[in-house]
Amino acid sequence: MTGRRASFRTIRDELSRRIAERVWLPGTLIPGEEALAEEFGAARATVNRALQELARAGILERKRRAGTRVALHPVREARFVIPRIRQEIEARGSEYQYRLLSVEEANAPEVICARLSLLTKSNMLHVRCLHLADRVPYQFEDRWINLNTVPDARTADFTLMGPNEWLVGHAPFSNAEFTFMAGAASADEASLLQIREGDPVFIGERITWMKGEPITLAHLVHPSSHRMVTHL
Amino acid sequence: MTGRRASFRTIRDELSRRIAERVWLPGTLIPGEEALAEEFGAARATVNRALQELARAGILERKRRAGTRVALHPVREARFVIPRIRQEIEARGSEYQYRLLSVEEANAPEVICARLSLLTKSNMLHVRCLHLADRVPYQFEDRWINLNTVPDARTADFTLMGPNEWLVGHAPFSNAEFTFMAGAASADEASLLQIREGDPVFIGERITWMKGEPITLAHLVHPSSHRMVTHL
DNA sequence: TATTCCTATATGTATAGACATAATTAATCT
């Protein structure tokens, strides 16, 4: 061969090209694995791997017996890294600082219980803290931790380590829900973030579960200078 | 075995469980493919597939010769669907309406060119429109389309179909950058979205390229009631 | 006509074997 042997990458990229350049229009039934294997001079397994990757990426739809076709409405997805505040700040070349504001065991208010699908007024740990980048407030964190699922949190020391950092090491999660929104800073939030009351803020809310049991709800507030960027 | 034959799923899930339940702590060097193959009574290729999936998910780190270890700082990623405004609104059970505000060919201002990495003041198409859900303003779209890469846009009719919908069918993209942030509504935005000037808004910015050539920049403004939700 | 059953077929998965490749470790040379 002139170049390299046909690998699943070569095949994947070539098929991807044909779709991107509309050689195969959306909805088209493309040749079967057997045929493609012959065309590329590869084994069916190799073609299969290429096709599976493209199907996973959402640009192909495969069905047994029916064959493989170019997705009509490719549900394009983008990824974003689940931010870990310390890394996020240090990755920008800034110095990370952390300040614990309050920790207390309390019955979570109705709103919080509802968000966590908890019927009873569960006993929880309420942690409030502030994350700074180069001594400038970066994120205010208001977190509720379910003491029924993570009883160890009661004795954890949050003066040096943020609750997220602690939880990463003590309570793995299997599921999570992320919500992003805009809001207006409350008086409390404003003074902590050194902005004015009513100023727009970028809010991230994160709920995590382990096998259906809610672990924690984090309410994360950023000043409006914050950007959440991701690439496809 | 008690149940079914060991499949790559079985193996993947079992390994995943061992990591989640801390049988194998972060940093641990786990047994090699050969050993796992023997343990599960499967072929090495099958174990390999399981391990590769876990590595792709970021919970394992693999290196030739060195072996496979549990990721120390698992870079967890979440996905979000790249929203297609019509589908997004109809999926909520709302009726979708669209209103074109303005279309004009113009030289993009410096800021826009800079965002698209265009040095010259390229000739572009500036489209402004409004998307409504059940007759309530849902998103204000302010878009610039590069006429050098998508000359067809000049003759496109945006009175019935939004520029995004049109572009999906005419200009596939290979790369995209998404930025999310909070901001305060300008007087213009406020009147269009039926909110007050200065009210917080949720802003999404989307830039797409085809093979390095910038195609379009979309500035999408939502009232602060908007939620962007995603699951892991 | 509508329903049920059957079968052909494309994809899904497993396997043994082979070779490729990267990276660590050991051996060799200066």
Place this chain on the structure above:
DNA sequence: AGATTAATTATGTCTATACATATAGGAATA
């Protein structure tokens, strides 16, 4: 010792083959 080279080893990939499984579409039936 320090640098270069070679051997070793775990993962990466490909192949040929086999069987599993879902299902479209036709055949048989009610």
